[in-house]
Amino acid sequence: METLIVVGIIVVIVVIIGIYLLSTYNGLVRLNVRVDEAWSDITVQLKRRADLLPNLIETVKGYASHESGVFQAVTKARAESISASTPADAAVAENHMQSALKSIFAVAEAYPQLQASQNYLQLQGELVDTEDKIQASRRFYNGGVRGLNTSIKTFPNTLFVRGLGFTERDFFEVADSAAIAEPPRVQF
Numbered sequence: 001m002e003t004l005i006v007v008g009i010i011v012v013i014v015v016i017i018g019i020y021l022l023s024t025y026n027g028l029v030r031l032n033v034r035v036d037e038a039w040s041d042i043t044v045q046l047k048r049r050a051d052l053l054p055n056l057i058e059t060v061k062g063y064a065s066h067e068s069g070v071f072q073a074v075t076k077a078r079a080e081s082i083s084a085s086t087p088a089d090a091a092v093a094e095n096h097m098q099s100a101l102k103s104i105f106a107v108a109e110a111y112p113q114l115q116a117s118q119n120y121l122q123l124q125g126e127l128v129d130t131e132d133k134i135q136a137s138r139r140f141y142n143g144g145v146r147g148l149n150t151s152i153k154t155f156p157n158t159l160f161v162r163g164l165g166f167t168e169r170d171f172f173e174v175a176d177s178a179a180i181a182e183p184p185r186v187q188f
Contacts, residue, residue, distance in 0.1 A: 024157055028166050031148040035169055038141035042090065042172065045134040046081050049097075052130060053078045056123045060104060063114040067107045074100040087141075087172040094174050101127075138172050145169045 057071050064070075077100040080093035105124075108114050149168045152161050 021160070024151075024161070025164060028148070028151055028157075028161060028164070031144065031151055032166065035141065035144040035148050038137065038144045039087070041137040042134065042141055045130060045137050046084070046090065046093075049127065049130045049134065050078045050082050052123060052127050056104065056120075056127065059117065059120045059123060060108055060111075060114060063111040063117075064107050070100075070103045070107050074104050076100070087170045091172060091174040142171050142173075145171050 053074060057074055060067075061071060073096075077093065077096040081090070081097050084090040084093040108120065114120050148166075151157055152166055152168055
């Protein structure tokens with residue numbers, strides 16, 4: 001009888017541990033997928049911005065064709081942004097992009113007739129909208145990373161999750177957070 005009680009207690013403990021491991025594993029899989037989805041959202045918005053830039057450059061070039069250095073910087077930043085595959089790469093590209101966008105908007109401010117151009121105004125509006133979406137996607141991604149990393153680091157999860165293939169993810173952080181605190185704005 002005593003042996004049966006001990007075996008029953010052991011079986012209950014094993015079942016409880018199994019349920020805990022299963023629910024923890026499934027929770028981590030959900031968090032991992034959410035982070036992947038959030039990263040995908042960021043790349044979609046970065047691609048959208050990269051697609052808008054050639055049109056913006058061509059519009060500004062029509063008025064300020066002699067500003068080739070600015071256009072080259074924007075083109076280079078666009079290429080970096082498209083090729084970024086990790087949050088760290090994207091953060092570096094984001095710093096370069098913000099700098100390049102400020103330069104092109106500074107050039108645009110020098111040309112009142114450009115500022116009145118409907119095409120330019122539409123492109124600028126779309127770019128500001130895209131910048132807002134990038135910022136929102138970045139917050140969503142970082143929230144998912146925070147949740148995943150917290151679950152991985154929490155005891156007792158930390159004892160076994162790395163063995164299941166889960167690793168901490170990098171936040172999407174930029175070196176100059178003031179540069180991306182707000183989307184680029186043009187003052188008329």
